[in-house]
Amino acid sequence: MRTLLITGPGGGGRTTVAAATALAAARAGTRTLLLGADREDTLGAALGTPTGPAPAPVEENLTVWRPDPAQGFRDALATLQDRASSALDLLGAGRLDPEELTPLPGADELALLRALREAALAEGHDLLVVDLPPAPRALALLALPEELRRYLRRLLPPERQAARALRPVLGRLAGVPMPTEALYENAARWDLELAATEAVLTDRRTSALLVAEPGPAAADAVRGAALGLALRGLPVERLVANRVLPEDAPADSWLAGPVAQQRKTLDDWRGAHDVTALPHLGRDPRGTDDLAALAAPAPGPGPAPVEWPVTDRLAADGVLLWRLPLPGATRDDLDLVRRGDELAVAAGPYRRIVPLPSALRRCTVQGAALRDGVLSVRFAPDPELWPSGR
Numbered sequence: 001m002r003t004l005l006i007t008g009p010g011g012g013g014r015t016t017v018a019a020a021t022a023l024a025a026a027r028a029g030t031r032t033l034l035l036g037a038d039r040e041d042t043l044g045a046a047l048g049t050p051t052g053p054a055p056a057p058v059e060e061n062l063t064v065w066r067p068d069p070a071q072g073f074r075d076a077l078a079t080l081q082d083r084a085s086s087a088l089d090l091l092g093a094g095r096l097d098p099e100e101l102t103p104l105p106g107a108d109e110l111a112l113l114r115a116l117r118e119a120a121l122a123e124g125h126d127l128l129v130v131d132l133p134p135a136p137r138a139l140a141l142l143a144l145p146e147e148l149r150r151y152l153r154r155l156l157p158p159e160r161q162a163a164r165a166l167r168p169v170l171g172r173l174a175g176v177p178m179p180t181e182a183l184y185e186n187a188a189r190w191d192l193e194l195a196a197t198e199a200v201l202t203d204r205r206t207s208a209l210l211v212a213e214p215g216p217a218a219a220d221a222v223r224g225a226a227l228g229l230a231l232r233g234l235p236v237e238r239l240v241a242n243r244v245l246p247e248d249a250p251a252d253s254w255l256a257g258p259v260a261q262q263r264k265t266l267d268d269w270r271g272a273h274d275v276t277a278l279p280h281l282g283r284d285p286r287g288t289d290d291l292a293a294l295a296a297p298a299p300g301p302g303p304a305p306v307e308w309p310v311t312d313r314l315a316a317d318g319v320l321l322w323r324l325p326l327p328g329a330t331r332d333d334l335d336l337v338r339r340g341d342e343l344a345v346a347a348g349p350y351r352r353i354v355p356l357p358s359a360l361r362r363c364t365v366q367g368a369a370l371r372d373g374v375l376s377v378r379f380a381p382d383p384e385l386w387p388s389g390r
Helices: 014-027 042-046 069-083 085-091 108-119 135-155 158-174 180-202 216-230 256-270 290-294 358-362
Strands: 002-007 032-035 056-057 063-067 127-131 206-212 236-244 275-278 319-324 334-339 342-349 350-355 362-372 374-381
Touching: 002 014, 014 032, 014 042, 014 063, 014 127, 014 236, 032 056, 032 108, 042 290, 042 319, 069 127, 069 275, 085 158, 108 127, 108 180, 127 275, 135 180, 135 216, 135 350, 180 206, 216 236, 216 256, 216 342, 236 256, 256 275, 319 358, 334 362, 342 362, 358 362
Parallel strands: 002 127, 002 206, 032 063, 032 127, 206 236, 236 275
Antiparallel strands: 056 063, 319 374, 334 342, 342 350, 362 374
């Protein structure tokens, strides 16, 4: 299934565009699942029909799902209590009843990631459209599976499980049950679930749609969001300029100023993105008729996936280049730090720690250069690690 992630600056109309895009795809014959994350039913308001915690059809080829983060939080905590019952009994801890639980900060994000994984595996759909939170929150959410897997591997390295045979002996010596076995089993289960979610986000058929209302305030926000998506390796299919005012506004009208600002912003965006302009209807779209009036295009096959290739060794100086596409980045945005077999890449407010390809782990960093939106990191073979004669 193809996945389209929709985000952008807050207040730009992401949910409306997500609903209009999903509707256009469904009416073009694509079996579409629209996934929302907002506790307020803004998705239902745009569609003109309430959405709920179970997938429900809106019209032919279009199904909408808005998972309930509160119920997901209660179910997850109840499952955790059941699995840790022996440890809780040992500590004399009282259990929490589901009725007394309220979601903690982050429950919405975890519920959306779980729903994203389940939706991508669901049968009967060809396209998954995801209405993500505003760009800063969305990018933090998209980074979560990879970061949590990295933390798990650091805190509970898989190779330490080789000591399983000693745990019963240690338990008898200590006189209490040893929870290590359950801990590793839970860590393996968490890693498997996170890996499934990460696989959806890194799939070659997954891309992003940026939504913003053109204007000076949105220009920097769009650039930052595009840079954050590039750092995650997610291609931007197109930029949707929402609520575009009519160009034929009278010169002496109060609309003349906003129209001129929008025109300038659109010209700048068209130099960097594939831009689709959706009109301002003069009201907030409500219902499928209004969404159809926006004439949002149905998603195509998607852009080419973002690749981070390592070039062959250069004949002149024996250097390897690792090319990281970061369109829109400036030198002041970037920072690189190598830690062992990982490279920490900072681009503006966003940061990602990526494992080095195997060939580069035997090299030392010689420098980096940014040109035409591509960061090229130079690596020189380390004579102590590189096989002789190569």
